[in-house]
Amino acid sequence: MEIIIVLVILAALGFYAVAIYNKLVSLKNRFENAFAQIEVQLKRRYDLIPNLVETAKGYMSHERETLEAVTNARNQALAGLETAAKDPGNADAIKELASAEGALGSALGRLNMVMEAYPDLKASQNMMQLSEELTSTENRVAFARQAYNDQVMAYNTYRQSFPPVALAGLFGHDHDAALLEFEDSAEIQAAPSVSFS
Amino acid sequence: MDFFGAQDTARRKTWQLAALFAAAVVCLILLTNVLIGAVYTYTARPSPTGGIDFNAALTDMPVGYWLVISLAVIAVVALASGYKYLQVRGGGRAIAESLGGRLILQSTSEYRERRLLNIVEEMAIASGTPVPPVYVIDEPSINAFAAGFSPDDAVVGVNQGTLEHLSREELQGVVAHEFSHILNGDSRLNLRLIAVLHGILFIGLVGRGVLYGFGRRGVRRSSGRGSGGAPMLALGLGFLVIGYAGTFFGNLIKAAVSRQREYLADAASVQFTRNPAGIAGALKKIGGLGAGSSMSGAAAGEASHMFFGQADRPFLNSLMATHPPLAARIQAVDPRWDGRFPAISGEAADTPADGQPGVSGFAGGGQTAAPAHHAGDRPAHNAGDSLEIHATPDHVVDAVGQLDDRGLDQAAALIGGLPAALRDAAHDPFSARALIYALVIDRQSDARQAQLDHVDAAAEQGISLELAGLLKPVETLDEQQKLTLVEMAVPALKELSEAQYQRFTSNLVTLIKADQRIDLFEWVLHRLLVKELKGHFEGRQPQSARYGSIKPIASEALELLSALARAGSGSGEAMTAAFAQGSAALEIPGELNRAEDVNFARLNRALAELRLLKPLQKPRLIKACAAVVLADGGASARQGALLQGVAAALDCPLPPSIYTAANG
Numbered sequence: 001m002e003i004i005i006v007l008v009i010l011a012a013l014g015f016y017a018v019a020i021y022n023k024l025v026s027l028k029n030r031f032e033n034a035f036a037q038i039e040v041q042l043k044r045r046y047d048l049i050p051n052l053v054e055t056a057k058g059y060m061s062h063e064r065e066t067l068e069a070v071t072n073a074r075n076q077a078l079a080g081l082e083t084a085a086k087d088p089g090n091a092d093a094i095k096e097l098a099s100a101e102g103a104l105g106s107a108l109g110r111l112n113m114v115m116e117a118y119p120d121l122k123a124s125q126n127m128m129q130l131s132e133e134l135t136s137t138e139n140r141v142a143f144a145r146q147a148y149n150d151q152v153m154a155y156n157t158y159r160q161s162f163p164p165v166a167l168a169g170l171f172g173h174d175h176d177a178a179l180l181e182f183e184d185s186a187e188i189q190a191a192p193s194v195s196f197s
Numbered sequence: 198m199d200f201f202g203a204q205d206t207a208r209r210k211t212w213q214l215a216a217l218f219a220a221a222v223v224c225l226i227l228l229t230n231v232l233i234g235a236v237y238t239y240t241a242r243p244s245p246t247g248g249i250d251f252n253a254a255l256t257d258m259p260v261g262y263w264l265v266i267s268l269a270v271i272a273v274v275a276l277a278s279g280y281k282y283l284q285v286r287g288g289g290r291a292i293a294e295s296l297g298g299r300l301i302l303q304s305t306s307e308y309r310e311r312r313l314l315n316i317v318e319e320m321a322i323a324s325g326t327p328v329p330p331v332y333v334i335d336e337p338s339i340n341a342f343a344a345g346f347s348p349d350d351a352v353v354g355v356n357q358g359t360l361e362h363l364s365r366e367e368l369q370g371v372v373a374h375e376f377s378h379i380l381n382g383d384s385r386l387n388l389r390l391i392a393v394l395h396g397i398l399f400i401g402l403v404g405r406g407v408l409y410g411f412g413r414r415g416v417r418r419s420s421g422r423g424s425g426g427a428p429m430l431a432l433g434l435g436f437l438v439i440g441y442a443g444t445f446f447g448n449l450i451k452a453a454v455s456r457q458r459e460y461l462a463d464a465a466s467v468q469f470t471r472n473p474a475g476i477a478g479a480l481k482k483i484g485g486l487g488a489g490s491s492m493s494g495a496a497a498g499e500a501s502h503m504f505f506g507q508a509d510r511p512f513l514n515s516l517m518a519t520h521p522p523l524a525a526r527i528q529a530v531d532p533r534w535d536g537r538f539p540a541i542s543g544e545a546a547d548t549p550a551d552g553q554p555g556v557s558g559f560a561g562g563g564q565t566a567a568p569a570h571h572a573g574d575r576p577a578h579n580a581g582d583s584l585e586i587h588a589t590p591d592h593v594v595d596a597v598g599q600l601d602d603r604g605l606d607q608a609a610a611l612i613g614g615l616p617a618a619l620r621d622a623a624h625d626p627f628s629a630r631a632l633i634y635a636l637v638i639d640r641q642s643d644a645r646q647a648q649l650d651h652v653d654a655a656a657e658q659g660i661s662l663e664l665a666g667l668l669k670p671v672e673t674l675d676e677q678q679k680l681t682l683v684e685m686a687v688p689a690l691k692e693l694s695e696a697q698y699q700r701f702t703s704n705l706v707t708l709i710k711a712d713q714r715i716d717l718f719e720w721v722l723h724r725l726l727v728k729e730l731k732g733h734f735e736g737r738q739p740q741s742a743r744y745g746s747i748k749p750i751a752s753e754a755l756e757l758l759s760a761l762a763r764a765g766s767g768s769g770e771a772m773t774a775a776f777a778q779g780s781a782a783l784e785i786p787g788e789l790n791r792a793e794d795v796n797f798a799r800l801n802r803a804l805a806e807l808r809l810l811k812p813l814q815k816p817r818l819i820k821a822c823a824a825v826v827l828a829d830g831g832a833s834a835r836q837g838a839l840l841q842g843v844a845a846a847l848d849c850p851l852p853p854s855i856y857t858a859a860n861g
Contacts, residue, residue: 004269007269008276012276015280019284025295026291026294026295029294033299033300034694036300037626136662139658139659139662139663140627142658142659143657143697146696147626147692150694150696154695
């Protein structure tokens with residue numbers, strides 16, 4: 001008699017544990033799927049940058065350093081993206097990507113400032129189209145990032161709530177996923193220091 | 198196959214399922230009682246020979262035990278089923294995720310994924326159902342599934358092997374098979390089956406748990422009191438036996454419900470594509486591939502009846518297989534088959550034509566190995582043609598949920614005829630929202646500026662720029678194309694996060710209301726979108742049909758007919774005549790509601806109630822709607838799209854094949 005009651009209670013607890021496990025897995029799946037969105041848009045951005053550099057080269061041969069800095073930052077960010085895409089749950093990889101993105105952002109910011117001195121370049125059809133595409137891609141990245149961060153928040157919140165927090169570690173969900181925050185603050189701070197307009 | 202009949206059959210199968218389930222539970226209760234009784238007898242009064250006297254087992258045990266044991270079994274089964282039910286309640290998406298599926302992004306540029314999405318989209322548009330999200334499971338075998346409570350939350354999933362090994366036409370055959378499951382309500386039945394079976398299978402798991410626990414304790418305290426151990430061992434073993442009995446019943450039920458439906462889905466696939474070679478080829482490749490259609494994931498076992506091919510290797514093949522034998526299925530669609538399976542090399546059936554990497558839009562997406570566009574004499578919808586419906590209301594009713602190769606051609610042409618910029622926008626979650634906004638923004642009115650300002654202020658950064666680019670191409674569209682675009686944008690919109698979805702819908706409502714007057718077509722678009730996205734984001738299964746007759750909701754039905762009649766282009770007299778035709782088809786007399794101001798809140802409620810009609814009652818309602826719209830002998834593209842939209846909102850997918858080109 002008691003054994004049966006115990007069994008039923010155990011079964012109920014077991015179900016609850018399994019439900020928590022499944023929910024964790026499903027929330028993790030969701031933010032990983034959301035990362036795929038960012039990946040698509042960031043890749044597109046990284047594909048555009050070599051064209052940008054190529055186009056700029058023709059006009060500003062004296063600014064090799066700036067252009068190389070952009071190319072290097074782009075390659076770094078691409079590497080960061082590839083690492084992060086393998087395991088979006090790895091907070092360090094996400095932070096790495098975020099800082100590489102930040103570096104790329106400020107390199108591009110510097111390029112933009114330098115470009116102010118080359119009105120021909122700015123007015124060229126090719127350049128205008130490229131920067132238009134970059135802006136549009138930027139917006140998409142921001143949007144995909146928002147979706148990703150929403151899903152990460154949902155995962156983290158669930159993971160930290162009680163009772164899941166008691167079991168999350170046991171189920172291999174032992175740390176929060178990292179939000180993807182780009183450090184565009186550096187870029188924003190750098191921009192006003194040189195103003196051509 | 199008749200759509201409403203199939204829906205009804207699926208519904209009645211649910212009752213059959215319930216009966217079988219009840220029988221299985223009673224058997225389990227009896228078995229458990231005998232088992233525990235035997236253990237009781239054994240411990241209380243060991244027989245001299247060491248054997249068990251089964252008569253004594255049943256009579257010795259006090260009656261109170263019987264009751265407690267029976268209740269306990271019921272409690273455990275109910276707990277297990279209830280838990281599983283909560284899990285599958287998330288709908289198709291939850292199932293795909295529990296099977297380890299990875300969502301294919303609508304904006305993918307990977308050739309095989311793009312091709313699959315194109316096929317799914319074409320098929321959905323052709324059948325008038327929302328385009329389902331598509332998942333890939335990382336398994337080398339050839340298999341596929343469809344899951345969901347309704348077309349709104351349905352998802353389609355395929356194995357990686359399916360993507361790699363099948364040609365376009367074989368893939369199309371498989372997708373058509375899955376669509377038949379969605380259209381016929383099988384996928385809903387299958388989800389319930391998962392929940393119910395879990396309750397029965399669970400007792401076996403308990404047995405395994407007891408044995409496992411006993412094994413560990415036995416090792417640790419081998420010198421302890423030995424007498425407690427033997428009954429526990431017996432109990433564990435017993436549960437295991439009962440569990441296997443449960444599995445046996447479970448598989449019997451699965452097989453009973455599932456196998457016949459697989460033949461039906463195969464037949465439907467041939468009907469949809471008019472191309473037996475597609476599905477037959479896919480089935481043959483399952484036979485030829487070493488991995489076949491087997492699934493290795495843990496969750497695949499309980500979902501085995503959902504798949505395209507047999508996912509597990511059952512113990513008693515003929516009795517408990519969820520799918521008919523492969524050879525029999527091939528024979529059924531291809532009677533001239535010689536019984537040989539093709540050898541499958543590692544390489545795929547066909548590869549991108551000239552290695553073009555970024556196959557964006559639709560047209561470049563496939564090599565069209567399928568027989569699309571083969572017959573030049575068919576009137577397909579070309580951009581610029583205006584479409585009309587020349588059919589009787591009865592024809593319209595017959596077309597619900599039907600699909601054939603003509604419909605597929607038409608859908609392909611319809612999608613292909615859309616401006617590429619709009620097609621791409623519909624495939625990207627970022628621009629899909631801008632596209633929907635663009636569809637509801639007024640062409641010229643004072644409200645237009647207010648609407649644009651609202652998007653500027655309330656939508657995410659960059660959206661208004663995107664919107665500005667889409668406004669122009671949208672102006673050239675007719676209503677049918679608009680409806681198609683909305684359906685195409687649905688899977689991309691399902692990729693939004695919850696917060697983004699909330700923002701999107703609230704913006705949409707503001708935009709629609711901005712001009713102080715809601716156009717009926719706008720209303721239909723909005724209803725459709727809300728209905729299709731709600732199932733996904735709120736993960737609630739649709740309410741079950743409540744009304745066995747139209748009578749109790751006659752006023753709601755007449756309200757809808759009035760709205761449709763008023764939307765016609767005719768004069769007051771034509772309106773009255775159209776309404777009269779509808780009310781006659783409904784066999785309910787009524788008065789046309791002439792109020793100029795449509796009360797959309799009331800119309801929303803009416804539609805919500807009408808959705809709860811039982812499947813066999815719906816044809817009459819659809820027929821009445823069609824009668825109103827077709828009152829003057831035909832319908833323009835605008836009226837047709839209105840009819841299609843209303844039907845879809847009532848869960849009755851109308852294929853675009855009801856249209857014919859006006860000049861064709």
